[in-house]
Amino acid sequence: MEERLDFAVYEVFAQADALSPHVHVFNVLASSPDMAMALAEENFFRRAEFVSLWVVRRDQIHHIGHHDREGFKKTPKAYRTTEDYKYLRDKWRYYRDHPMNPDGSEAEGVTGDAAMDD
Amino acid sequence: MPEETLTDQEAYFLERVDRGDRIEADDWMPEDYRQQLVRLIAMHAVSEIMGALPEKEWVPRAPTLYRKLAITAKVQDEVGHGQLLIRVAEDLMRPWGKNREDVMDDLFTGRLKYHNVFHMATPTWADAGVIGWLVDGAAVITQGMSLSCSYAPYARALQRIVEEEGFHIQHGESICMALAEGTPMQRAMLQDALNRWWPALLMFFGPPEKSQLSTHQLRNIRYRIRSKTNEELRQRFFSKYVHRIWSLGLTIPDPTLQQDPFTKEWTYQQPDWDEFRRIVSNHGPRSEARLGLRSTTYQEGEWVRRTIALSPAVG
DSSP states (O other), X not given: OOOOOOOEEEEEEEXXXXXXXXXXXXXXXXXXXXXXXXXXXXXHOSSOOOSEEEEEEGGGOOOOOGGGGTTGGGSOOGXXXXXXXXXXXXXXXXXXXXXXXXXXXXXXXXXXXXXXXX | OOGGGOXXXXXXXXXXHHHTOOBXXXXXXXXXXXXXXXXXXXXXXXXXXXXXXXXXXXXXXXXXXXXXXXXXXXXXXXXXXXXXXHHHHHHHHGGGTOOHHHHHHHHHHTSSOOOGGGGSOOOXXXXXXXXXXXXXXXXXXXXXXXXXXXXXXXXXXXXXXXXXXXXXXXXXXXXXXXXXTSOHHHHHHHHHHHHHHHHHHHHTTOSOOOSSOOHHHXXXXXXXXXXXXXXXXXXXXXXXXXXXHHHTTOOOSOXXXXXXXXXXXXXXXXXXXXXXXXXXXXXXXXXXXXXXXXXXXXXXXXXHHHHHHHSOOOO
């Protein structure tokens, strides 16, 4: 078999502005990081701007994919999010109109439990 | 593909495709799927690379500095698209121990074909305009369909490509409109170019399917590599461009061309499909010259690639 040239695949990541993360752009085939950066600029930034550009040899990237997380969706995650706390808005509105007494008792005889169960 | 004899792996793969899941390079895939993709993407890649050549001929002869800059940018984009696509093809060919050198070899030996339109001559500046307006317009119709391709890396490459094609089309429209608004000689030049390109534009989408789809097409549709037939794409092209062409006072060189007012279906004079097969097997007007140029440049650049590959990596 004929001799093959020694090029490697580099994945390209670019950051559009200071508050944005580096985002995967595409990849290039290059013999060195310098060449990879030059090719990345030529191939992907003829028009768009960036503030920072990374090139990473593909074989240096460690990866897990969604197949490795088949069980992930099987348990609910609402307790980790604001999803379960939507009732708070109504309660705040209620207490704005019906403030608690300094000793914590209800001003108009509504029990705390009843309000919580809304 | 007899679906009752599928292995579990194949069945799972098809189920993913049916679900609208996108396949990545390292996912398991049927060998047949890989072959269909390489066939399509390598052909697309070399078509972009060869597609830079007809317009490149007009870089030194562009009528103004602005036009020269714009057409240079466009030629550079086409080569850039070739670079993106050849990477996508290479990742698919890796299990076969093949890479871009094999793609280029296949191009030079004629095993790998490129689009019929890039075998044609570009004798006038109007040809450069028509390529941008109508050839790229036709290409975007095909590529727009392929954005929904089940193979994710190809779809991602196409997103970038289609975005730039938007500029190419308007660049072509601008050239054609300027000629249409120009002197009688300029208008005649544009009409001549349209006459030259019309059959090639119809050929671009491939032969119409008679009653039955080819095996390749059926597979590609089953795999969600493509979703429309050649004829459906060509009909879209007519609907999008015929009225625009007429609106510039141009004559389409097909007196039979008409749209059914009820079915909206266009009927048209078939181009010579034998001529199409001759052209794509590298017997078109400029096939030999352009392949010769590409091949010579490739050989002359060999020492550059070698030097770069052998230089120690920095960093």
